[in-house]
Amino acid sequence: MxxxxxxxxxxxxxAELVQVEADISNNPLGTFIIVGLPDAAVSESRERVRSAVKNSGLYFPKRKVTVNLAPADLRKQGPSYDLPIAISILAATKKINCDNFSNFLFVGELALNGELRPVNGILPIAIKAKNKGLTAMFVPAANATEAKLVKDLEIIPVNNLIELVAHLEGCKLIPQAPYTEFNFDNVKIEFDMAYIKGQEHVKRAMEISAAGAHNVLMSGPPGSGKTLIARTMPSILPNLSLKEALEITKIYSVAGELPAETALMTSRPFRSPHHTASGVALVGGGTWPRPGEISLAHRGILFLDEFAEFTRQVLENLRQPLEDGVIHVSRAASNLSFPAKFILVAASNPCACGYLGDREKNCVCSSAQIINYKKKISGPILDRIDLHIEVPRIKFDKLSSDINSEGSAEIKKRVENARILQSQRFADTNFITNSEMTPEAIKRFCQVDNTSTNLLHQAVDQMHLSARGYFRILKLARTIADLAGEANILTPHIAEALQYRPRIE
Incomplete structure (x- = not known):
C-alpha cells in the first residue's frame, strides 16, 4: 500500500515542491524509515509523527513504513514535513481517502499530542503552490494569516491532526482563512528628527539619503548624537508598498525572524548588528544558507555603529552587495542569492580615542595611531558611500534651546515627493530609487549643462575621484534636484553633492 x-x-x-511518498510493506518488524536526503530534524520526525498519530486516536501501522521525499537530490530540512508524512501514512493505510489530494499541499510541524506548530518559510511555499496551480494549502493555524497574503489560493488553518482528518473525510469542514487588509500608514515612530538639537547639516544629509537611498558615513566624537540621528532615519523613509512589504516578509519568514503574531512586515527594517558580528552573520551563509543582516535590512536601514571596529574582512564582504543590491552565497551543495538593497548608515569615531578635531577635548592619539585607525576602512568601501558627514559636538546653548527643530513628518513629506518623481522617472525600468541607477541609466537621466560639466571635471582632477565616485556624485545630485523639485540637475546640486564626497588618496 x-x-x-x-x-x-x-x-x-x-520553494520547490516535494512529493511525500509512503509505502506500507508486509514486513512485521515495524520499522520506520525516511529517505530522500533528510536532515536531522526531518529524520527525527519519525518519533513526532508516530506519537502524534497514536495520541490523536488514529491507527499507526505496526509494519515497515518507508517514506520517500522526492526529488531525492534536494536537501530537506526542518520539521515542516511532519504533517505531510503523517497524512501520507494515514492515506497509505486507507484511513483517509487521498484520491483528490493532487491539488493540495500540506506543511506543518506536529507536537506529540497531534497539535500543529508554526514553521518558517510559509510565504514562499504559498507563492509556489499558487504558481503551480494548486487549489488548497493546509497550514498550521498560526501560519494562516501569512499564507493568506497569497490571493487566489485556499488556505486551510489546522489546529490539530484530528481536526484535519475530520475535514479530509468530510465530517467537519474547516473554514478557510480570510484575507486580511493591512495598513501601511500607521507606522509607529520611536525616534523623531525633532529630538535632534542643532546638526542641521547632518539632518539635511539624512534627508538626501532617505530620498535617494544613498549610503551615509557619520564621523564625530563620542556623544555627538550619531546613534540618535541614525535611529531617526526610519521616521523619514516613505511607507512601504505592498510589493516591498512582501519582499521583506518573505526574507523574514525564511530566516525565522518574522515577529510573533505578525503576518506582514508593514514598516521598514532597521538592523543594527554588533561590531563583533561575523561575516556569515552579516552577509548570510552557513551550512544551510540563510539570509544575513544585509538581507534582513532589505528596503530598510543597516546601521553599523562603531564602523571602524568591525574587522576589515567583515567590512570587505559589503563590497559586492553595496554595488549590486544582492548577495550571492556559494556552497558546495548550492548557489543561492539573497536581495540586499539597503541604505547603509555607518557611524565612526575619527580616531581611536575619538576626539580628533574636537573643539573641546584634545586628541591623545599619535600620528601613526590615527593613520592605522583610518586604514581599518578600505578605500573601496569608502568609495561606495555617497554621503560623508562630520558630526561635531553640540554646544550647551543649542542643547538647552527651546526652539523647536523640524520634525520627521515635514521631512518625510519632502522625501515622499522626491520618491514620486523617481517612480515617474523609472516607470519603464526596474529601478525604484536614484541610487540603483546603472551607468547607462545615469547617461539617460542625469544630463548636466556645460557649467556643471566643468565643475565635475575640476572635482575629478582635484579630488582624485574614481569612475564609481563620479557616477555616485551624479546620482546624488539627481536626488538633490528631486528634493528641490527641479527637472534638471543644476550646478548648485552638483556643488552640494561634491561637499559630501571625501578626497580618497
Whole structure:
C-alpha cells in the first residue's frame, strides 16, 4: 500500500515542491524509515509523527513504513514535513481517502499530542503552490494569516491532526482563512528628527539619503548624537508598498525572524548588528544558507555603529552587495542569492580615542595611531558611500534651546515627493530609487549643462575621484534636484553633492 502527498522545501527565498511518498510493506518488524536526503530534524520526525498519530486516536501501522521525499537530490530540512508524512501514512493505510489530494499541499510541524506548530518559510511555499496551480494549502493555524497574503489560493488553518482528518473525510469542514487588509500608514515612530538639537547639516544629509537611498558615513566624537540621528532615519523613509512589504516578509519568514503574531512586515527594517558580528552573520551563509543582516535590512536601514571596529574582512564582504543590491552565497551543495538593497548608515569615531578635531577635548592619539585607525576602512568601501558627514559636538546653548527643530513628518513629506518623481522617472525600468541607477541609466537621466560639466571635471582632477565616485556624485545630485523639485540637475546640486564626497588618496 502506498500514497503520494505534496509538500514543499524552502530553497533560498523560493520553494520547490516535494512529493511525500509512503509505502506500507508486509514486513512485521515495524520499522520506520525516511529517505530522500533528510536532515536531522526531518529524520527525527519519525518519533513526532508516530506519537502524534497514536495520541490523536488514529491507527499507526505496526509494519515497515518507508517514506520517500522526492526529488531525492534536494536537501530537506526542518520539521515542516511532519504533517505531510503523517497524512501520507494515514492515506497509505486507507484511513483517509487521498484520491483528490493532487491539488493540495500540506506543511506543518506536529507536537506529540497531534497539535500543529508554526514553521518558517510559509510565504514562499504559498507563492509556489499558487504558481503551480494548486487549489488548497493546509497550514498550521498560526501560519494562516501569512499564507493568506497569497490571493487566489485556499488556505486551510489546522489546529490539530484530528481536526484535519475530520475535514479530509468530510465530517467537519474547516473554514478557510480570510484575507486580511493591512495598513501601511500607521507606522509607529520611536525616534523623531525633532529630538535632534542643532546638526542641521547632518539632518539635511539624512534627508538626501532617505530620498535617494544613498549610503551615509557619520564621523564625530563620542556623544555627538550619531546613534540618535541614525535611529531617526526610519521616521523619514516613505511607507512601504505592498510589493516591498512582501519582499521583506518573505526574507523574514525564511530566516525565522518574522515577529510573533505578525503576518506582514508593514514598516521598514532597521538592523543594527554588533561590531563583533561575523561575516556569515552579516552577509548570510552557513551550512544551510540563510539570509544575513544585509538581507534582513532589505528596503530598510543597516546601521553599523562603531564602523571602524568591525574587522576589515567583515567590512570587505559589503563590497559586492553595496554595488549590486544582492548577495550571492556559494556552497558546495548550492548557489543561492539573497536581495540586499539597503541604505547603509555607518557611524565612526575619527580616531581611536575619538576626539580628533574636537573643539573641546584634545586628541591623545599619535600620528601613526590615527593613520592605522583610518586604514581599518578600505578605500573601496569608502568609495561606495555617497554621503560623508562630520558630526561635531553640540554646544550647551543649542542643547538647552527651546526652539523647536523640524520634525520627521515635514521631512518625510519632502522625501515622499522626491520618491514620486523617481517612480515617474523609472516607470519603464526596474529601478525604484536614484541610487540603483546603472551607468547607462545615469547617461539617460542625469544630463548636466556645460557649467556643471566643468565643475565635475575640476572635482575629478582635484579630488582624485574614481569612475564609481563620479557616477555616485551624479546620482546624488539627481536626488538633490528631486528634493528641490527641479527637472534638471543644476550646478548648485552638483556643488552640494561634491561637499559630501571625501578626497580618497
Amino acid at each position: 502506498s500514497s503520494k502527498i505534496l509538500s514543499a522545501a524552502v530553497v533560498g527565498l523560493d
